Amino acid sequence: MNRRFVNLLLYAVIVVMILPMAVLLLWAFAREWPWPHLFPTGFSVRGWVHLLNPATGALPVLFYSVLLSSVVTFLTVTFSLPAARALAFCEFRGKQAIEIFVLSPMVIPTTAIAMGIHVNFIRLGLADTFWGVVLSHLLPCLPYGIKILTGVFGALGDRIEQQARVMGAGRMKTYIYVTLPLISPGLVTAGIMAFVVSFSQYFLTFIIGGGRVVTFSLLLFPFIQGGDRHLSAVFSLAFIATVLLWVFALEALVRRWVKKGQYFYM
The missing domain is CATH 1.10.3720.10 (MetI-like)
Structure with missing residues (x-):
């Protein structure tokens, strides 16, 4: 029972750590993400172009x-x-x-x-x-x-x-x-x-x-x-x-x- 609790706690910690990074990764390619949609409704690489553009x-x-x-x-x-x-x-x-x-x-x-x-x-x-x-x-x-x-x-x-x-x-x-x-x-x-x-x-x-x-x-x-x-x-x-x-x-x-x-x- 204790081992199962420790494993569940470990998985919960991993999810808590990964979830913000997953959201950040989705926003990096999202053009728009209105409420209440679970995922972005449009995608864009505008930010990456801005980052890699020599003019910026x-x-x-x-x-x-x-x-x-x-x-x-x-x-x-x-x-x-x-x-x-x-x-x-x-x-x-x-x-x-x-x-x-x-x-x-x-x-x-x-x-x-x-x-x-x-x-x-x-x-x-x-x-x-x-x-x-x-x-x-x-x-x-x-x-x-x-x-x-x-x-x-x-x-x-x-x-x-x-x-x-x-x-x-x-x-x-x-x-x-x-x-x-x-x-x-x-x-x-x-x-x-x-x-x-x-x-x-x-x-x-x-x-x-x-x-x-x-x-x-x-x-x-x-x-x-x-x-x-x-x-x-x-x-x-x-x-x-x-x-x-x-x-x-x-x-x-x-x-x-x-x-x-x-x-x-x-």
Whole structure:
């Protein structure tokens, strides 16, 4: 009885997850879907033509967004590694206060953050620039990266690193050949979170970019707000597909790097 209940619950969860995607897929090809019809009464590829048409510039913006979010992901992981290691292994006065401060961008509204840094970015000449948007995206991304990698470092400990040092490995070799392969699952998780958060940023990009730095989210949200469900569905599917492809590529790249180095022996 319990097993049957678990299976029914699992199937219900699967249906709940698949149903919105099925509706989104239908809207991506629906010209009209009036109430109370169960399925669209007309079909169209207007949205796909708009997405793929070079005159609209949607695809270049999509590739530009992937580049921008990839840079944000790289910087997030790079900056999160030393901070997470220090929070996991070092004991010092004010550690809890620093941990709370690191997580504060997750609590403070994005509007307050954007308006606060926009004035400073104007003074520094970073407003309406690629790097200004990248730096602004680091604010919501870094807390996730630091939190994830702190947990990974805390779970693994530093005994294996100490063993490598005892056997004659220097700090750099220990870090490259021992630490990074061990935390590679955490690196992938932190990278995925950073990419998704950056790729979906709308308000920060709109304020800091000033309309000159255009990302795919800036193209998507007006269609959603305007009520064009067909174009919204098409751009949403392109958004989801891009994120999934990037995630699979990152996992394959990290898996190939770890396997090529033969860092683990089973």
